[in-house]
Amino acid sequence: MSEKNNKLIVTKIKEGTVIDRIPPGKALKILEVLGIDANYPYTVALAMRVSSEVMSLKDVVKIKGKALNQSETQKLSFIAPTATVNIIENYNVKEKIHLKIPEHVEDFISCLNPNCISNTHEPIVSSFDVISKEPLILRCVYCDRLIEQKYLDRTF
């Protein structure tokens, strides 16, 4: 990945996923929730705070050898709702995934209430209803507490 004549040059990947238009600064968090760390065996390209006509600044991630599943795209919809996800096969875009915040989300976001049963060792997973998408507000199915967009990052 390099910059030439003010244009960002990123090598194409043969198979994998390109996540574009990520809100600036969120790329590392995305890699984290996708479980991509130093031990990931294939090429990962990451660009942070590059200029964008649409968003002024954006992050971009290219991950070789990985196609996102539904659960992973659901996670992305909360962290980077503006992002576009392209599944690449043979250097071409095989599928364009439009992120959509679901009505309900389980086992990914943690409740901010330390006394919520979902933060204990009970045999359950965290569970939230999305009661508003704009602004984003989640309601814990267990303790009823709300999580607003501005606090969401603390829960991943």
Place this chain on the structure above:
Amino acid sequence: MIPQHLFSVRKISRDFFQEIFTLASSIEENPIVYADKCNGKLLATLFFEPSTRTRLSFESAMLRLGGKILGFTSAKTSSAVKGESIADTIRMINHYAHIAVIRHYIEGIGQIAEKFATIPFVSGGTGTQEHPTQALLDLYTIQKEFKNIDGLKVGVMGDLLYGRTIPSLLFSLAKYNNVEINLISPPALNLRKNITLRLQEMNCEYSTFENIREIVDELDVLYVTRIQKERFPDPTDYERLKGIYQIKPDDIKNAKENMIILHPLPRVDEIDYEIDKLKHSRYFEQAQNGVWVRMALILKYLEIG
């Protein structure tokens, strides 16, 4: 329609409230008729947090119905100290009793009960979330006094942020028509956002005040709650706020003749002892009503007529 377990008054209808009140009233009038109704039945009282009234009134209720009780009064004397989950405790109690009351500081155990309980589980207070049976006895007391809850003007004062009786009381009042709700608290102890949102969803409107004197002359019911030391993450916040909302006789000198003062108890210093002597005080009768209401609730849940 009665929910399988009772952890939120939002899950019960106004009709169910009335069924409980009718039965509680009948029990209060003639308790001897009900003295053997629960022969052979066991109530488990699982109190992971301290309690005086809730536990004792549930136990009194079951004993007065001819049933028996078992349980513990502190997490320290249960296997919770060994790290046992609530789910496992519930699965065990399923085989030890016919109905159970559980009090816990952990919030959301209603969903655990729904998943793992095969006997009825009733909340005896769940963290700061709800205290549904307290609301039942609160409204029973109000109905006894005024015959009708519709159209009353109710003031709710004190710790609206941490008090678990408050959400249950407000959700219950929201089921009645034209009840005017007035919330009186310092801004730091206002209702949590999730509660205001629930009230909004129930089309329940309310007014807010910082001083009881602004509204006391209009009220039919003044419901006072304790500023709860144990719920404050920072003890200095408690020290700053305690005692600000203390009712003295002078504060209610303009109150209506028939205005009643309720309190879920225990009180610390939010109601002056001088108030006890006034015609307005009803908090001890309210606590007594807890026995009749809980007897009615046990009978309903055990499907005993």
